[in-house]
Amino acid sequence: MAQSRLSINIYKVLWQPLFRLGSGLANNRTKLEIIFMNTEYSDSTGEPFGTASKGIRVLVAEDNMVNQTFIAHVLTQLGISFKLVADGIQAVQAVDEEKFDLVLMDFQMPNMGGLEACRKILAESSHSNLPIVGLTAESIGDIQSMCQDAGMREYISKPFKRSDIEAVLARLKFNVSxxxxxxxxxxxxxxxxxxxxxxxxxxxxxxxxxxxxxxxxxxxxxxxxxxxxxxxxxxxxxxxxxxxxxxxxxxxxxxxxxxxxxxxxxxxxxxxxxxxxxxxx
Structure with a gap:
């Protein structure tokens, strides 16, 4: 019973807002040591606590309506928030106006292609670490070198499947539920x-x-x-x-x-x- 009462008192201290902690408690080394000794970082088996997945915001730059629909469908199923734009100019503008965790960028789009848009986005210091993944149906030339030269992390060849998008997300260390x-x-x-x-x-x-x-x-x-x-x-x-x-x-x-x-x-x-x-x- 004494141990249970101690746990309750510790719990109440940690839940109270900081400003309610008096200086006497803050300077009481013994009480603070007890609190941290009773802090747990895993469950009874030693396994880490289960966590909620962080929200991911993806910009999809793709002018083909069929591809837009498919990508939107996949991202919705994966529980990922997204925004659709139809050309490179809109992609550059969207990144300047909103925070994204990832960009899926088609190569061939009107007004400005994906490679040029990628270079413009990454040229800005505030976006230099933004992961950009190319989407391409190109079958000639060295696609990998083209992507690397533009600063893209990876590319997905069309036609692609849900598993292709999932594989890229996994390689880029995005945890999705x-x-x-x-x-x-x-x-x-x-x-x-x-x-x-x-x-x-x-x-x-x-x-x-x-x-x-x-x-x-x-x-x-x-x-x-x-x-x-x-x-x-x-x-x-x-x-x-x-x-x-x-x-x-x-x-x-x-x-x-x-x-x-x-x-x-x-x-x-x-x-x-x-x-x-x-x-x-």
Whole structure:
């Protein structure tokens, strides 16, 4: 019982806003040492906590409507936010106006081709590290050298498949959580409506979890976590859902989750909300 009460007190200290921590606590080395000794960075098996996938924003520069439709379909399934433009001039302008994590750039476009647009984008110091991947149906010449000379990281040959896009994302170290479109009857409008609702609910559910844990009302805290877990599974955030399940299991056993676990929950709920907001654009 004493150990449980100590965990609750530690938890309350870490959840309180910084300005509420008095100088006496801040200077109390013993209390701070206890807090950090009880901080957990993994679950009981030593495995890292499951995390929510960060939102990815992709610019697609492609003038062919068929290719636009296919790429949009694939990126939606992968849970990736995107913007479509139809030529190199629009691509250069879009990158200046908005932050992107990746550009998919067609070679042959009206007004300005992809290679020239790539050079213009990367010439700007603020965009010099932006990954650009070429999209080409070219079958002559040294395509790889052309891409490298323009500053492109990679290229995908047309016609391409979903697996080709996934392979490039993996090589560029983008971690994606595909959307289980069957959960939405493959209806993009239903998906958008649902993720908007989930994104709007996350702050209130996070607050409810915090308040109920501080009040030691484990059943209500578990109820809020259960709802969050369901939302995560619905949009394909399975690793994070597993982590939330661990918290539920602890509450079922009347065990207060460690402070680091709760901080991990809060941080990743923010990440999830940001990703869903991006997807609704």
């Amino acid at each position: 595909p959307i289980p479109m069957q959960n939405f009857d493959h209806d993009k409008e239903l998906l958008k409506t649902t993720i908007d609702m989930i994104a709007a609910e996350i702050p209130q559910l996070a607050d409810d979890t915090e308040k109920q844990l501080l009040a030691e009302n484990f059943p209500e805290a578990k109820r809020a976590l259960h709802t969050l877990k369901g939302h995560c599974k619905l949009v394909g955030e399975l690793a994070f859902a597993d982590f939330i399940q661990q918290l539920e299991n602890q509450l079922t056993q009347n065990q207060l989750p460690a402070a680091k676990s709760i901080e991990h929950l809060k941080t990743n709920l923010r990440v999830l909300q940001q990703r869903l907001r991006l997807l609704s654009q």
